[in-house]
Amino acid sequence: MNNTPPRGFTEIEFAARTARAQRRMAGQGLSGMLLTTEAEVRYFSGFHTLFWQSPTRPWFLFVPVEGKPIAIIPEIGAALMRQTWLDDIRTWSAPNPQDDGISLLTELLSPLAQTGASIGMLKGHETTLRMPLGDYERLLNGLPGLRIDDATGIVRALRMTKSAAEIEKLSHICTIGSATFAQIPEFTHEGMPFEETFRAFRREALLQGADDVPYLVGGAGPGGYDDVISPPSGRSSQSGDVMMMDTGATWDGYFCDFDRNFAIGHADDLSRRAYDVLWRATEAGLVAARVGTTCRELFQAMRSVIVEIDDQGGDVGRLGHGLGMQLTEWPSLADFDDTVIEEGMVLTLEPSLSYGNARLMVHEENIVIRAGGAELLSRRAAPELPVI
Amino acid sequence: MNNTPPRGFTEIEFAARTARAQRRMAGQGLSGMLLTTEAEVRYFSGFHTLFWQSPTRPWFLFVPVEGKPIAIIPEIGAALMRQTWLDDIRTWSAPNPQDDGISLLTELLSPLAQTGASIGMLKGHETTLRMPLGDYERLLNGLPGLRIDDATGIVRALRMTKSAAEIEKLSHICTIGSATFAQIPEFTHEGMPFEETFRAFRREALLQGADDVPYLVGGAGPGGYDDVISPPSGRSSQSGDVMMMDTGATWDGYFCDFDRNFAIGHADDLSRRAYDVLWRATEAGLVAARVGTTCRELFQAMRSVIVEIDDQGGDVGRLGHGLGMQLTEWPSLADFDDTVIEEGMVLTLEPSLSYGNARLMVHEENIVIRAGGAELLSRRAAPELPVI
Numbered sequence: 001m002n003n004t005p006p007r008g009f010t011e012i013e014f015a016a017r018t019a020r021a022q023r024r025m026a027g028q029g030l031s032g033m034l035l036t037t038e039a040e041v042r043y044f045s046g047f048h049t050l051f052w053q054s055p056t057r058p059w060f061l062f063v064p065v066e067g068k069p070i071a072i073i074p075e076i077g078a079a080l081m082r083q084t085w086l087d088d089i090r091t092w093s094a095p096n097p098q099d100d101g102i103s104l105l106t107e108l109l110s111p112l113a114q115t116g117a118s119i120g121m122l123k124g125h126e127t128t129l130r131m132p133l134g135d136y137e138r139l140l141n142g143l144p145g146l147r148i149d150d151a152t153g154i155v156r157a158l159r160m161t162k163s164a165a166e167i168e169k170l171s172h173i174c175t176i177g178s179a180t181f182a183q184i185p186e187f188t189h190e191g192m193p194f195e196e197t198f199r200a201f202r203r204e205a206l207l208q209g210a211d212d213v214p215y216l217v218g219g220a221g222p223g224g225y226d227d228v229i230s231p232p233s234g235r236s237s238q239s240g241d242v243m244m245m246d247t248g249a250t251w252d253g254y255f256c257d258f259d260r261n262f263a264i265g266h267a268d269d270l271s272r273r274a275y276d277v278l279w280r281a282t283e284a285g286l287v288a289a290r291v292g293t294t295c296r297e298l299f300q301a302m303r304s305v306i307v308e309i310d311d312q313g314g315d316v317g318r319l320g321h322g323l324g325m326q327l328t329e330w331p332s333l334a335d336f337d338d339t340v341i342e343e344g345m346v347l348t349l350e351p352s353l354s355y356g357n358a359r360l361m362v363h364e365e366n367i368v369i370r371a372g373g374a375e376l377l378s379r380r381a382a383p384e385l386p387v388i
Numbered sequence: 389m390n391n392t393p394p395r396g397f398t399e400i401e402f403a404a405r406t407a408r409a410q411r412r413m414a415g416q417g418l419s420g421m422l423l424t425t426e427a428e429v430r431y432f433s434g435f436h437t438l439f440w441q442s443p444t445r446p447w448f449l450f451v452p453v454e455g456k457p458i459a460i461i462p463e464i465g466a467a468l469m470r471q472t473w474l475d476d477i478r479t480w481s482a483p484n485p486q487d488d489g490i491s492l493l494t495e496l497l498s499p500l501a502q503t504g505a506s507i508g509m510l511k512g513h514e515t516t517l518r519m520p521l522g523d524y525e526r527l528l529n530g531l532p533g534l535r536i537d538d539a540t541g542i543v544r545a546l547r548m549t550k551s552a553a554e555i556e557k558l559s560h561i562c563t564i565g566s567a568t569f570a571q572i573p574e575f576t577h578e579g580m581p582f583e584e585t586f587r588a589f590r591r592e593a594l595l596q597g598a599d600d601v602p603y604l605v606g607g608a609g610p611g612g613y614d615d616v617i618s619p620p621s622g623r624s625s626q627s628g629d630v631m632m633m634d635t636g637a638t639w640d641g642y643f644c645d646f647d648r649n650f651a652i653g654h655a656d657d658l659s660r661r662a663y664d665v666l667w668r669a670t671e672a673g674l675v676a677a678r679v680g681t682t683c684r685e686l687f688q689a690m691r692s693v694i695v696e697i698d699d700q701g702g703d704v705g706r707l708g709h710g711l712g713m714q715l716t717e718w719p720s721l722a723d724f725d726d727t728v729i730e731e732g733m734v735l736t737l738e739p740s741l742s743y744g745n746a747r748l749m750v751h752e753e754n755i756v757i758r759a760g761g762a763e764l765l766s767r768r769a770a771p772e773l774p775v776i
Contacts, residue, residue, distance in 0.1 A: 007622070051617040053603045053636060054716040056514050056709065076705065079615035094705045095720055097513040123522035125485040126444050134511035134538055150522055202600070203591050211619075212590070214602065215441045227467035229439040231599075234395070248441060317464065317482045321444065328442040332483055 004209070005168040007252045011085040013165060014046055017158060018069060024154040025065045031117040032064040033151045034105075036130040039325045040122065040155060044069045046084040048253050051077065057094045058101055058131040062108060072104045102135055106142050113146035120151025126330060127152055156330045160322055161344040166254065167368050170323065170346050171377050173210065173251035174258070174366050178379035180205040180249070181260045185388050190239055190264050194220050194232040198245070205249045215248030215257070215327050223268050224359030228352075239265025242385075244362060248327040255327050257348050258364040258378045263387045274309060274355045275385040278363035281305035281351035282381075285320070285333075289347065289367060289374035295337040302333070302351045310353035320350040323366060345369045346377070392597070393556040395640045399473040401553060402434055405546060406457060412542040413453045419505040420452040421539045422493070424518040427713045428510065428543060432457045434472040436641050439465065445482045446489055446519040450496060460492045490523055494530050501534035508539025514718060515540055544718045548710055549732040554642065555756055558711065558734050559765050561598065561639035562646070562754050566767035568593040568637070569648045573776050578627055578652050582608050582620040586633070593637045603636030603645070603715050611656050612747030616740075627653025630773075632750060636715040643715050645736050646752040646766045651775045662697060662743045663773040666751035669693035669739035670769075673708070673721075677735065677755060677762035683725040690721070690739045698741035708738040711754060733757045734765070 021044070025033060035041055038052045041061045052059070060072040071081050074094035081089050090104050112119060122129075129136060140148070162170065180201065187200040202213045218232060219225025220243040228244065237243065246259035261275060281302040288301035302319045318337075322329035323346045331339035333347070341347075347369070352362040366377040409432070413421060423429055426440045429449045440447070448460040459469050462482035469477050478492050500507060510517075517524060528536070550558065568589065575588040590601045606620060607613025608631040616632065625631060634647035649663060669690040676689035690707045706725075710717035711734045719727035721735070729735075735757070740750040754765040 048619060049617045050603050050605050050619070055516065055714055056716045056720075057705075074705065077617060080618050095513065095722070096705065097724060100513070121521065123525070124520055125483065125488070127520050128443065129517040129521045129524075132512055132515050133509065133517045134540075136517075137511070152522075199594050199599075203594050206587050206591050206594075211587075212602075213600070215438050217438050229437045229465060230468050231436060231438070317445075317462065317484065326443055328444045332444075334483070336485060 005165070005172055009046060009165055013163060014044065014085050018044055018063060020158055021063055021154055022065050024157065025120065028120070028149070028154065029118055030065060030120045030149060030151065031112050032062055033120040033154065035061045035063065035122065037122065037128060038130070039159075042253065042325065043159060045071060045081070045086055047071070047077070047081055049077070049080055058135070060101055060105060070108065072101050072108065100132070100135060102139050102142070105139055109143055109146060113143040116145045116147070118147035118149050120149050120154060122152050122155060123150040124152025124156075159324060160330055160339070161342050162324060162346050162368070163344070166324065167344065167346065169252050169254040170256070170366070170368070173249055173254055174256040174377035176205065176208045176210050176251060177247060177249050177256040177258060179208045180210070180247070182379070184245075184260070184262065188237070188388065190388070191236050193234050193236050194218070194243070195234050197237070198232040201245060201247070205247065209251065210249040211251050213247060213249045216245065218243065218245040219360070220244070224271050224274070224356060224361065226358050226360055228360060228362050237264045240268065241265075242267070242271045246362070246364065253325055255323060255325070256366055256378065257323050257327050258366050259362060260381060261361065261363065261385060263385050265387070267385045267387055270356045271359070271361070272385050274353060274359070274361045275363070277305060277309045278351050278353060278361055279381065279383055282349050282363055282365055285349040285351065286367065286374050286376070289341060289349070289369060291341060291343050291369060291371065293341045295331045295333050295339045295341065296335055298341065299333045299335055302349065306351055306353050309355055312354060319352065320348045322346065323348050341369055343369055343371055393553070393560055397434060397553055401551060402432065402473050406432055406451060408546055409451055409542055410453050412545065413451075413508065416508070416537070416542065417506055418453060418508045418537060418539065419500050420450055421508040421542065423449045423451065423510065425510065425516060426518070427547075430641065430713065431547060433459060433469070433474055435459070435465070435469055437465070437468055446523070448489055448493060458496065460489050460496065488520070488523060490527055490530070493527055497531055497534060501531040504533045504535070506535035506537050508537050508542060510540050510543060511538040512540025512544075547712060548718055548727070549730050550712060550734050550756070551732070554712065555732065555734065557640050557642040558644070558754070558756070561637055561642055562644040562765035564593065564596045564598050564639060565635060565637050565644040565646060567596045568598070568635070570767070572648070572650065576625070576776065578776070579624050581622050581624050582606070582631070583622050585625070586620040589633060589635070593635065597639065598637040599639050601635060601637045604633065606631065606633040607748070608632070612659050612662070612744060612749065614746050614748055616748060616750050625652045628656065629653075630655070630659045634750070634752065641713055643711060643713070644754055644766065645711050645715050646754050647750060648769055649749065649751065649773060651773050653775070655773045655775055658744045659747070659749070660773050662741060662747070662749045663751070665693060665697045666739050666741060666749055667769065667771055670737050670751055670753055673737040673739065674755065674762050674764070677729060677737070677757060679729060679731050679757060679759065681729045683719045683721050683727045683729065684723055686729065687721045687723055690737065694739055694741050697743055700742060707740065708736045710734065711736050729757055731757055731759055
């Protein structure tokens, strides 16, 4: 690809993220945040590795209310962590089932426990605890007096709004995703097993410049599909099938997440109509996605079109979400989410509906919120259901 | 690839896994196990989707001490879960930050809580809690009387020993990995940026039949590398570089995990010697990996060769591990692990050493333990450092 942005981020960016977090920590009375998850460790340190695929070793980052973050990590990651902006890197020879970082954490946090301080951890929606639960309990038992508060709100507020450098990466991977979808008629045809089409898609995405394709799901069936999270089947496509492919490809640790629908051979009328409704629901979303609108209002703008054909709530729970270092991030475009949309948010518009005989259709685009409104990062889907 | 095994497993296999777990649960006095992680939900149900890439929604499987497992999952997964052997599938419209499955779990577990029963969860080494920590705390607060014990030992004992069908899948993906490594001289050359070489590797692995390449890390540097978990750099390879690529490719949800070392243009004497020591350490491991041997003894068999050149413990913490649905699984080939090796275990032999000026070298093969000893699943690496 031309116009490939630089990899990584400047130290200034990490310092700014940390300072923003620290202002919020101070406001919430926290002495620091203890982070265990890949996206958060990378967000504040720049530590970027696929080694997180291995569940064996826990990794910790402590962001104090003042000063640089402190890494408490397995020794195998020390060389890579030393390339980041961090100065204080504490390591142990892992795995060590008897003491996988717990002594180092206890040493770090004991002074805070002794003063009855509070620290934040991620306990809220869309978070997990990436360390053994037993180790977490042992850590707390060894630190009587330490309060653990929920820091989800702090991290959510920071990560929801993307920097210019983050948007550049997201734009780049969306361009790669669009170029890959544009090649679909070149690499698949009627009679090709779906499994082979998916494999060809992955190869094409890599050729177009993606680093990886961690997510590729879809649906396919005669006159429509009824499931959107399955691996591809070995069945060969046949005329009258409707096929959807939804990809999360990555570049430098940032995701695109959008889909495309196709009819094989010919498209039935009902599927064409469903497609048209979703396409127009997305248009309504593109207009509504502006600074100051709430996620609920954006959800309702898309719903008001979807009801033309489907007045049920649907099974997917929402009509879009945040996008960034993870395939899906806060906020949710849903009735429950009153987050106010801000400049720099990167979102998916993902209207879906049920139709016909328990068929489901999903359509998805990626956008960034600018001062003047939504800007597409994905190349807009065709207004009518394309036929291969 | 020819000889591609069937995808998925028979219902008999899931029933057998469940029955084995239930015997152990009964022995430990547990009324059931509550599972939150991808590998465990898939192991007992067959539910297989990349949708776990999205951190937004929790997924739960309860394995009672009698009867089939019960799924408590987001509605978006219902169609796929109904294709498994499970009968009892309870869903909610997710995401729902106010109640992401907690009411359904409370309803299921309340009768157990009222009798003061114990259930198991994964709290031990190499496990995580894949649900919001705050939701976990709320769940427990709503179930006074319920005891949560650590079920890691139960799941570990089951998953460590692979069935014939699992070994078939692992053998297949190792064959694909071997065929991909064999093509390296065809798709890379001196002067090619490492990033491009890695991209070409992924494309080749897909061409050879891999479903995905979730893990591909490596190292490269003049006269050796000093880091084994980094993403590839944009630097072009040059004569005298030593390059290592370590891949975890998947087929039907099972991983291979092995690496290969190459010299670009020519190989320096020190790197050739390091390679020779690691190759012979692996030979020692192949001989020692037998039914009845402990992981510690297998570790020591490899260490006894490595000390020829490196008498330090090294940074990586162990010299191999289990392999299966995850890139790294129990057990560890390490001084701390006295697990007795059994027929049907699939392991990596992964000796590593430090040499020269803070250089590091790692070598890795995949094996299955048969009654008569170790059988290679990966095609054995060349006895001398290959030069490209």
